[in-house]
Amino acid sequence: MIRFLLVATFVILFLVLSIPLLFIEWIIGKFNMDLKNKSSLAIVNWAFRVCLFLAGTSVTVIGEENVPKDVPVLYIGNHRSYFDILITYIRVPRPTGYIAKKEMLRYPLLSNWMKNLHCLFLDRKDIKQGLKTILTAIEKVKSGISICIFPEGTRNRVNDTFMEFHEGSFKIAEKTGCPIIPMSINNSAQIFEDHIPKIKKAHVVLEYGKPIYPAELSKEERKHLGVYTQNIIKETYFKNKELV
Template identity: 30%
Template sequence: MNLYKLGKLVCSLVFFPLYRIKVVGKENIPKDGPVIICSNHISNFDPPVVGITNSRNIYFLAKEELFNNRFLEKLLKSVHAFPIKRGMRDRNALRKGLEILKQNHALGLFPEGSRQKNGEVGKGLAGAGFFALRSNAEIVPCAIIGPYQKFKPLKVAYGKPIDMSAYREQKASAQVVTDRIMEEIRQLHEFHCKKA
């Protein structure tokens, strides 16, 4: 068993019972081919939670500062995380992300760039739109409906892939595309908050 699978197993054993995680819309995640999973960001636990609630092995972008610790750097790299500088203007990270998608893998993004501690869906950075426009990946919105409280339900909802064809044909700006992705996440979040 590789470290990614082991990490996924351990996190599943901890997070599912601790936060009583309920997953909705898992069938919306393509089983193969390039996919970008774009989620809102409310906690440091979001990456492992997104990782354990779907069947794809996800490559996550993680803030560069986390890689300054040698132990943490090895751990993050073993679970397919790679560094990006603040603001998502890191050319090496953007290149790496596109390469991952070209290899038909799944890329996990938190377009807001930082946690929204109030639980609301914030504004996204242009990086998500960049990846959506420069690849043929399916874009799957994800909403994490918290907060993270022990033994209280946490919902992770995946929406249907967003049709990017018109944006790609029109050569829309990366920010316009990110705004559309964030609106889908916001609607998904609001819908499931009402159902909670």
């Protein structure tokens, strides 16, 4: 329980003490949005790194050279833990918005920082609103912001399994032409979800696959882009099990 208390205490202190920073970031954004994007990214990256340190999490990263640095991308990954966000976010080379469930809007300060980072909030029960979120994500990518989504739609609670990847998530890449970066995450649930409420020391393996360009795929592969991408992530996931 000690690690849980350390992480929880840090998160609460960060959110409260960062209120002046939110105001400063708001002012910066009025004059220089690019500077705001970079400074918000740096601040939250620092906080996430502290959380992972307090949690005792070590991460082996493979294939980081596969992530383009000069263009926005669509990150697609499997999802078993809240810590997936922290583990992947500290690696992004440019401003990146995550698509989160709309319930996250209930948490003040946290949701403020998420908005600063171009995160979008998806109503999973409203198809029309969900479409609007995807359209907004498309505009984000066109403006140079990368997007990350876990297309299973929620955290998978069963180890070594994959839920269906929702095909609608991939419209972001299809409509913008941005590369899809498959992310395979091993053992992240061992940090917290496998033994709630305890946070335990864990080793996580994160591998980035080679970029997928929808325009270069066959018609059949584009039609089932979710299945195509999931198969790549599955293969990498099971390959990396021995590294955990």
